[in-house]
Amino acid sequence: xxxxxxxxxxxxxxVDSVENGPxxxxxxxxxxxxxxxxxxxxxxxxxxxxxFRPDQIVATADHNVPTLNQHLPIQDALSRKQVEQLTExxxxxxxxxxxxxxxxxxxxxxxxPELGITQPGMTMVCGDSHTSxxxxxxxxxxxxxxxxxxxxxxxxxxxxxxxxxxxxNVNGKLRKGVLPKDVILYIIAKLGTNSGTGYFAEYAGDxxxxxxxxxxxxxxxMSIEMGARGGMIAPDETTFAYVKGKEFAPKGSAFDKKVxxxxxxxxxxxxxxxxxxxxxxxxxxPMVTYGTNPGMGIKIDGHIPELNDISFEKSLRYMxxxxxxxxLGKPINYVFIGSCTNSRIEDFRIAADYxxxxxxAANVNALIVPGSQQVAKQIEExxxxxxxxxxxxxxxxxxxxxxxxxxxxxIPAGEYCVSTSNRNFExxxxxxxxxxxxxxxIAAATAVKGAIAAPYExxxxxxx
Amino acid sequence: MEKxxxxxxxxxxxxxxxxxxDQIIPARFLKATNKAGFGENLFRDWRYNKxxxxxxxxxxxxxxxxxxxxxxGDNFGCxxxxxxxxxxxxxxxxxVIVSSYFxxxxxxxxxxxxxxxxxxxxxxxxxxLAAVQNDPATExxxxxxxxxxxxxxSDKKEPFExxxxxxxxxxxxxxxxxxxxxxxxxxxxxxxxLGSATxxx
Numbered sequence: 001x002x003x004x005x006x007x008x009x010x011x012x013x014x015v016d017s018v019e020n021g022p023x024x025x026x027x028x029x030x031x032x033x034x035x036x037x038x039x040x041x042x043x044x045x046x047x048x049x050x051x052f053r054p055d056q057i058v059a060t061a062d063h064n065v066p067t068l069n070q071h072l073p074i075q076d077a078l079s080r081k082q083v084e085q086l087t088e089x090x091x092x093x094x095x096x097x098x099x100x101x102x103x104x105x106x107x108x109x110x111x112x113p114e115l116g117i118t119q120p121g122m123t124m125v126c127g128d129s130h131t132s133x134x135x136x137x138x139x140x141x142x143x144x145x146x147x148x149x150x151x152x153x154x155x156x157x158x159x160x161x162x163x164x165x166x167x168x169n170v171n172g173k174l175r176k177g178v179l180p181k182d183v184i185l186y187i188i189a190k191l192g193t194n195s196g197t198g199y200f201a202e203y204a205g206d207x208x209x210x211x212x213x214x215x216x217x218x219x220x221x222m223s224i225e226m227g228a229r230g231g232m233i234a235p236d237e238t239t240f241a242y243v244k245g246k247e248f249a250p251k252g253s254a255f256d257k258k259v260x261x262x263x264x265x266x267x268x269x270x271x272x273x274x275x276x277x278x279x280x281x282x283x284x285x286p287m288v289t290y291g292t293n294p295g296m297g298i299k300i301d302g303h304i305p306e307l308n309d310i311s312f313e314k315s316l317r318y319m320x321x322x323x324x325x326x327x328l329g330k331p332i333n334y335v336f337i338g339s340c341t342n343s344r345i346e347d348f349r350i351a352a353d354y355x356x357x358x359x360x361a362a363n364v365n366a367l368i369v370p371g372s373q374q375v376a377k378q379i380e381e382x383x384x385x386x387x388x389x390x391x392x393x394x395x396x397x398x399x400x401x402x403x404x405x406x407x408x409x410x411i412p413a414g415e416y417c418v419s420t421s422n423r424n425f426e427x428x429x430x431x432x433x434x435x436x437x438x439x440x441x442i443a444a445a446t447a448v449k450g451a452i453a454a455p456y457e458x459x460x461x462x463x464x
Numbered sequence: 465m466e467k468x469x470x471x472x473x474x475x476x477x478x479x480x481x482x483x484x485x486d487q488i489i490p491a492r493f494l495k496a497t498n499k500a501g502f503g504e505n506l507f508r509d510w511r512y513n514k515x516x517x518x519x520x521x522x523x524x525x526x527x528x529x530x531x532x533x534x535x536x537g538d539n540f541g542c543x544x545x546x547x548x549x550x551x552x553x554x555x556x557x558x559x560v561i562v563s564s565y566f567x568x569x570x571x572x573x574x575x576x577x578x579x580x581x582x583x584x585x586x587x588x589x590x591x592x593l594a595a596v597q598n599d600p601a602t603e604x605x606x607x608x609x610x611x612x613x614x615x616x617x618s619d620k621k622e623p624f625e626x627x628x629x630x631x632x633x634x635x636x637x638x639x640x641x642x643x644x645x646x647x648x649x650x651x652x653x654x655x656x657x658l659g660s661a662t663x664x665x
Contacts, residue, residue, distance in 0.1 A: 016647060016650045021629030035494050035495075036545070036546065036547070039499050063494075082496075129543065129569060144572075145550070147573065147577070157647070159640050161627060193539060194539040197539075197567060314480065406491045406492060425543060432514070
């Protein structure tokens with residue numbers, strides 16, 4: 001039978017099937033962090049169940065950590081307790097932890113790929129919906145709830161019904177200034193926030209084939225924003241070159257053997273998807289969102305649609321926008337470049353290239369938060385730190401930061417923030433804060449202009 | 465987990481689409497290390513005004529409405545995987561959420577906490593909302609065993625789907641951990657196969 005990439009990885013991980021019910025799926029790697037793991041550890045302890053395979057779990061602290069003075073004890077008592085609880089749980093159960101102060105600490109979806117923990121053909125889970133990021137490697141990776149975190153602790157498996165399959169093809173050449181973030185925001189705007197519910201997505205076509213691993217991770221990261229539990233891209237030479245030499249990647253002949261297997265992880269010619277969509281790269285422009293879900297996106301010079309719908313109108317009221325208006329030139333006081341969507345070195349290189357020799361506008365607070373300690377180190381080594389600081393941007397220490405504002409990095413009520421993160425939900429970046437999702441390039445251009453700006457104005461108009 | 469067989473209650477209408485888990489429980493309340501007490505902050509930023517007073521126009525604060533069934537707009541529970549959302553809804557006392565669509569992760573989290581997500585057609589959702597909004601004393605009956613939902617006093621029974629295994633778990637109060645642990649032998653066999661020359665990955 002012709003198989004898709006998803007079928008190949010899924011089927012090779014099925015331990016057993018329950019009659020008329022779900023399958024038992026084996027999980028290769030389990031990533032955990034401080035926010036969604038404590039209740040799972042507690043559950044196990046309460047039931048006197050040991051962690052089954054501690055060697056297949058990797059922990060880091062990211063959601064709730066400060067991005068300033070990480071060498072000092074965390075000031076907020078609840079946050080400190082949560083991070084300490086993670087340390088204690090990992091120690092007690094023999095789980096490797098890259099906690100605050102460790103050179104590998106970082107946002108879980110940034111640090112695992114850059115350490116070679118993420119490898120093609122694996123199954124990976126984490127109590128975080130953006131686990132879909134790792135699908136960029138041809139990995140089945142998805143977010144789970146805390147009850148499932150406990151299940152994986154207890155058995156290294158999950159009980160799941162096999163999702164349906166969808167393929168999204170994008171072919172052609174991307175226009176100047178159009179980044180992977182724009183590609184995924186465009187797809188979600190076209191398909192809607194629940195088009196992927198019940199499905200695993202595969203992204204195919206030359207746009208993804210020509211993308212860097214960082215770009216592929218940005219795309220797969222936001223699969224969940226259209227409801228898909230995960231999104232995958234077939235591994236290729238770009239993938240193998242990225243994984244090769246990483247700390248925990250196989251070495252020497254073991255690596256070559258893996259590559260031989262990874263090369264088989266492609267959707268067979270003629271394999272059938274439950275649904276399929278195709279887009280032309282030329283139609284994609286730099287994107288911004290105007291509403292309170294990631295599907296509410298328009299081309300940067302586009303107009304907000306004129307819909308008569310209670311939820312749509314509620315959303316515009318929250319954002320303070322009118323139907324039919326355009327966002328270009330809207331004054332903006334906050335810019336955030338970070339999050340598991342866009343905090344890899346490539347994102348900061350792109351932003352720094354634009355910013356170099358320019359100054360942020362006086363009204364703007366521009367926050368740069370690297371995804372990991374390794375990215376932070378690269379930012380220094382490549383001289384990007386100076387670029388950001390000379391332009392008046394504030395460079396912080398790694399963590400999830402203002403993406404979900406669990407720490408002190410919050411956007412004030414009523415303020416707009418052009419953000420490279422993944423969710424523009426009400427209050428996501430702080431109570432009453434209004435989020436406009438965009439690429440690192442638009443974020444950088446907006447910070448310089450003090451208003452929503454296209455990086456290359458001559459390139460923004462795309463024929464309808 | 466508590467058993468769930470049938471449930472009858474008045475209902476609270478919340479006809480907003482795409483209610484994400486950040487609205488159900490905002491991230492700033494996720495610092496707790498246990499599962500208790502999240503109900504206090506359920507829908508925090510919709511339920512309360514900026515000065516901390518109750519937002520009287522929010523359905524949960526409307527004294528006309530009561531009950532343990534929430535009827536919500538399409539695509540309920542999208543966004544973050546935080547199970548705290550299911551804990552908050554259950555801790556508030558809700559037993560059933562009705563919507564025309566549920567996000568995957570939320571649905572699983574709800575089922576793992578004995579909170580039943582009932583997916584109905586968009587048309588029936590409108591009927592339910594209208595019935596409750598017209599008469600808040602309307603009672604809704606949910607029968608898991610026979611897989612239907614109905615407005616009490618009406619002959620119309622709207623069927624709903626649920627995974628057969630999950631249904632069995634809810635009816636009996638089982639959870640997945642016990643089941644998975646009972647499969648340890650198979651799991652270990654699978655691991656041994658992985659270690660062999662035919663290792664698939």
